[in-house]
Amino acid sequence: MALTAHSTIGEWMNDATGGPLIRGLFEKTGADPELLTPVLGLPLQQLVAMSQGALPQSVVDDLVRAANGGEIPEDTAPTGWVENITPGRFTGKxxxxxxxxxxxxxxxxxxxxxxxxxxxxxxxxxxxxxxxxxxxxxxxxxxxxxxxxxxxxxxxxxxxxxxxxxxxxxxxxxxxxxxxxxxxxxxxxxxxxxxxxxxxxxxxxxxxxxxxxxxxxxxxxxxxxxxxxxxxxxxxxxxxxxxxxxxxxxxxxxxxxxxxxxxxxxxxxxxxxxxxxxxxxxxxxxxxxxxxxxxxxxxxxxxxxxxxxxxxxxxxxxxxxxxxxxxxxxx
Structure with a gap:
């Protein structure tokens, strides 16, 4: 399965291609990859919000390209938790x-x-x-x-x-x-x-x-x-x-x-x-x-x-x- 921005951080870390890419990114910034332990279940995309502006969207896009031969593949269904809307739950409120x-x-x-x-x-x-x-x-x-x-x-x-x-x-x-x-x-x-x-x-x-x-x-x-x-x-x-x-x-x-x-x-x-x-x-x-x-x-x-x-x-x-x-x- 291709790694995408919606693949979990844990999936990236455990992948033979994605793991070295993530660790390499952290080495460049001087941060410890162990900091990712509490967020392994979150999608890679969430790093943009978590970084408070330090990590722009372009970095995530570059990681996805590097893991997929220079291309950004079409996103597959997320593997983690998915928000399920309850239609009409607040209708009239x-x-x-x-x-x-x-x-x-x-x-x-x-x-x-x-x-x-x-x-x-x-x-x-x-x-x-x-x-x-x-x-x-x-x-x-x-x-x-x-x-x-x-x-x-x-x-x-x-x-x-x-x-x-x-x-x-x-x-x-x-x-x-x-x-x-x-x-x-x-x-x-x-x-x-x-x-x-x-x-x-x-x-x-x-x-x-x-x-x-x-x-x-x-x-x-x-x-x-x-x-x-x-x-x-x-x-x-x-x-x-x-x-x-x-x-x-x-x-x-x-x-x-x-x-x-x-x-x-x-x-x-x-x-x-x-x-x-x-x-x-x-x-x-x-x-x-x-x-x-x-x-x-x-x-x-x-x-x-x-x-x-x-x-x-x-x-x-x-x-x-x-x-x-x-x-x-x-x-």
Whole structure:
């Protein structure tokens, strides 16, 4: 079988031709090929997103040509996990998705739209939202900073009188700093985006859902919401906090037909950049735990978990924190 961009990294590494090509690429960059161990099940194409711009599409194309005598063969069916759309699962529903311009948010918005839902896609990046709308013409986009009340008001106005679901996906990393190093600027920004903005959106949609007598809210937490050794002080606090907000709201509004759940991702190959100045002590302290990640997911993997909990398939699930992490949380 020909190696293509959709062949898994493991298939490339185990191939007599592909293995030396991948190892040679890593030797040129000075990186250790062992870094690929958690992502062996992902397609080679995913390296572009994972590299955060360091590895352009042309490099992947060149690898495919080199493995196939100078030609790029027609892609065969993917050998790994394949996203299976459930037609009509969100038909007649309006769902707000934040962070919708990239990564997990984009994959979630795309899946809901392709499953029949009306999506209100919110993000701070207007340009990336425009690109998403070109791909999915039926969605409604709202560009704005959700730490500001006027942006939240604009999202609610765009949704109108019917809001069936809210996916609070937008979030940022911290600088891996421990409490003794965390600056006010890092703390305030991370908590504002990862915790306060999702809370305010929940507060805004709940009255609309109450009137209808049902609704579903999904807050994206993290492995850092389950433990203390997955990220820095501010990010860990924000993700523990969003789990607390989730559980409290589930208790308060479950009797009113509103389900509130959370997904806690582990390693995800979204290419979201880290802050420019990382804590040396924090990074070194966290490294052994982060190196234990058993597998890295794609944004589409997480969208599958998120849309399940938002959909009526999860009708009897409330206050759940679903670890979508490849088993990292049980190590």
């Amino acid at each position: 309006t769902v707000i998705v934040t962070g919708a311009a990239s990564g997990i948010g984009r994959a979630t918005a795309s899946r809901i739209a392709r499953e029949g839902g009306r999506v209100i896609a919110a993000d701070i990046s207007a340009d990336k939202l425009d690109a998403l709308k070109d791909e999915l013409p039926g969605i409604v986009t709202v560009a704005g900073d959700l730490t500001q009340q006027d942006a939240i008001d604009a999202v609610i106005a765009a949704a109108g009188d019917q809001i069936d679901g809210l996916a609070n996906v937008a979030g940022i990393n911290d600088d891996f700093s421990p409490a003794g190093e965390t600056t006010d600027a890092v703390w305030d920004r991370v908590l504002a985006i990862n915790l306060t903005a999702p809370f305010k959106l929940m507060r805004a949609v709940i009255p609309v859902m109450e009137k209808k007598g049902r609704g579903a809210i999904l807050n994206v937490s993290s492995e850092a919401g389950l433990r203390g050794n997955a990220s820095g002080n501010a990010y860990t606090a924000s993700k523990h906090g969003i789990i607390g907000v989730t559980k409290s709201a589930a208790v308060m509004y479950g009797p009113k037909g509103i389900r509130v759940n959370s997904v806690a991702p582990g390693g995800v190959a979204t290419g979201i950049p880290m802050p420019p100045h990382m804590s040396e002590y924090g990074s070194a302290r966290l490294a052994p735990f982060q190196q234990a990640i058993p597998s890295v997911a794609t944004a589409e993997h997480l969208a599958a978990s998120i849309t399940f909990l938002l959909s009526d398939d999860a009708v009897n699930i409330n206050s759940a924190v679903l670890a979508s992490d490849g088993g990292w949380s049980v190590q």
